[in-house]
Amino acid sequence: MESEMKYIYTIYQKGSFAKAAQSLYLTQPALSIAVQKVEARIGMPLFDRGQKPLKLTSAGEIYIEKIEELLHIEKELQEKIQDLSDLNTGNIKIGATSYFFSYILPPVLLEYQKQYPNVQLDIVENGAYELKKMLLDKKIDLTFVSRPAKEPNFKNKFVFQDELVLAVPASFPVNEALSSFSMTSEEVLRSSPASHPAVDLKAFSDTPFVLLKSTYDLRHRARLFFETAGISPAVRMEASQMATLYALTEAGIGASFISNRIINKPSPQCLFYRIEHPEAIREMNIVTNRHCYLSHPVEKFIKLFVDYYQKK
Incomplete structure (x- = not known):
């Protein structure tokens, strides 16, 4: 320049x-x-x-x-020249939410650095909406979404599914009549929630909830859950991260909807329930800008990520 x-x-x-x-x-x-x-x-x-x-x-x-x-032209030129030399060097800008960086990406990032130590990994943490805008503006190389991006400028690559479950403070009285539906954290860790009977969300009409803010996809799914069940429970608190919802539920503040993948250790403070609803299954996709050149390091990262989670 x-x-x-x-x-x-x-x-x-x-x-x-x-x-x-x-x-x-x-x-x-x-x-x-x-x-x-x-x-x-x-x-x-x-x-x-x-x-x-x-x-x-x-x-x-x-x-x-x-x-x-x-x-962007300078960056693409540099990437193409590096790819010709095949030196396994370069730079990848990965955009993701805190959920992905905390629970999904770490093992893949670790393995990638082992295989390609000369590639610089730059991580950008933000909300899904902001990340899609950054991808459109060519400020990151890839990001992740919980439903396929429909915009014509984006290219989706399906990787895996996760399942949303209802987390409820174990101290809440509502759990007493629902023991045949509830799961402990140990049960969630041992087997998929799909192997358990689903609960009717009408049972939680008087239960306070903690939810993500209205701009988030998870809040949209929660609204559909409530509409299908015909309930309008009180929202005691709003947050910006799924991990925060889980922490608030563990603290006994309210019930929340979380991914089963966020439950990675025993948590006696909560009980969990499977939800029978199409929106409870999320399709995780890697998204790239179809108008941008994908360098060899980016392609190798995508392949490693897909292989890791589709073989699990």
Whole structure:
């Protein structure tokens, strides 16, 4: 990238001339002069200097958009050259939710680093909606979704299914009449919830729940569970991560819907129930941008991930 583009992109990232100058090891006056030369050449300002942090003008938005396109071309060129040399080097940017990073990815990341120690793995943790936007903007190489992405720019690769179960504090009185349906954590660890009878969620109409916020796919599924059962239970608390829901349930605050894969050790504080509903089964997919070149390191990561979970 040419110096002037680098300067302008850094200002955009940092939000001020002072922070950008410090990052670029330039004086602020020198940086300002460099930007003014670009603005004089194109005949309009790139930044609204009256805003703090700085905001882009319409011309600035176009300029940054084209810089990011150039950055993507440079990245793709570097990846293709590396693939020709077959040196097993490079960089992968993996986007995932905290659930994936905490419970799904660690064994695959460990094995990948053993096999390809010269490939740099960069992880980006965010919500599923934000990650899909980052993938569309070519800021990450791949991400994961709990239902196939329908957008035409995305390519899905099915990997495995997980099952949502109802977790209920063991201290809640509702459990007493449902002993033939409840599972302990040990039972969930030993066998699939599918081998147990499903509970009727109507039994939990007066049970307080802790749920993910309304923008999350899991909250949408919970709403469908309640609608099918014809109940509207109280939502005592909302959270942003499934692991937080589980912790709140273990603490006795409310029932929650969690993946069976999050139950990885005995938890006497909870009892678990299978849900008979199509939305209780989630299809986990790796998603890539179909308009982006997949480097050899990315392809090898996808293959390793798929092989690991489809052989389990």
